[in-house]
Amino acid sequence: MTTATPIRFATPATPHPVANQWQVSDIEALFDMPFLDLVYRAASVHREHFDPQTIQLSTLLSIKTGGCPEDCGYCPQSAHHSGSVDKQGLLELDEVLAAAQAAKERGASRFCMGAAWRGPKQQDLEAVKEMVSAVKALGLETCATLGMLKDNQAQQLKDAGLDYYNHNLDTAPEKYNDIIHTRQYEDRINTLGKVRDAGLHVCCGGIVGMNETRQDRAGLIAQLANLDPQPESVPINQLVKVEGTPLADAEDLDWTEFVRTIAVARITLPKSYVRLSAGRHDMPEAMQALCFMAGANSIFYGEKLLTTGNPESDHDRKLMTKLDLRPLS
Ligand code: SAM
Ligand code: DTB
């Protein structure tokens, strides 16, 4: 009987030493590949670095909701848009802990706390640090997305036990000013630098389906792939169109274009966890399966994202069983 050689898979802690120098045109060329060739290539890259049967599960909780001073055109939490969500101040520690415990019991490995802030004030950060430490003590990985960070704030979060900080580039630099006016692309890059310098893992991705061109999608992926080191986690969100936001009537993106975006992210960010993120609520199972084939290996797990719906956990567990996928522990 022959014994299989054990394969070592990349873990989030593995550093990515090689800085890629992707040109937008190289990435457009990937997008232009015949669909099945592109998926095949992405699936091959995926298998070089990961166990394709394993999927990472992150559960989100909005710890402070709505009334945000930023004007992000996609976001229901912006105070600039009408019909936005019900506002909710910062949650109490015990509410956060109860949600984290429930996420752990359902099988999530990471708990991500999101706040509708431009950035945290020091007083708010103190409360978030307590949440981070307490969630970490439950044995979960911790993630936070709190907006822009000032000097020293990332380090404080790291010291409190934070593993990941989510801060998205959202779209290509050329498209950015059509979507957000209250902060600049450079501000985002600056925050990402602070997160890295503090030794936190970076979770950074974007949104597609905001009336952008394929070149814009390639521009976003180029920015992500050229971050040095590359982000450990890359959420690819499909725009959730929310009434009252400027993008409520955005043109639907064809599902094949979404799968292409996942595949191109997998090829250019070979060691990153690529997360099939917002938008799954409306995605047929077969489309999600194709995204997993194309290299997505993480999802948001739990019936709610921040303010909008996500598939029920039971439903996702059944889907994982059908696809022979098992959660990363
Ligand atoms: N306020 C913080 C910030 O913007 O960095 C953290 C929370 S914010 C809601 C986190 C991310 O959620 C955004 O960067 C964006 O990528 C994503 N997001 C927000 N609204 C969305 C929507 N309607 N559809 C898809 N993704 C969305
Ligand atoms: C990310 O890239 N997507 C998540 C998480 N990071 C914070 C948020 C999606 C939000 C979708 C709209 C909502 O539920 O408010």
Ligand code: SF4
């Ligand atoms: Fe505020 Fe974040 Fe929404 Fe922008 S994406 S409006 S910063 S909560």
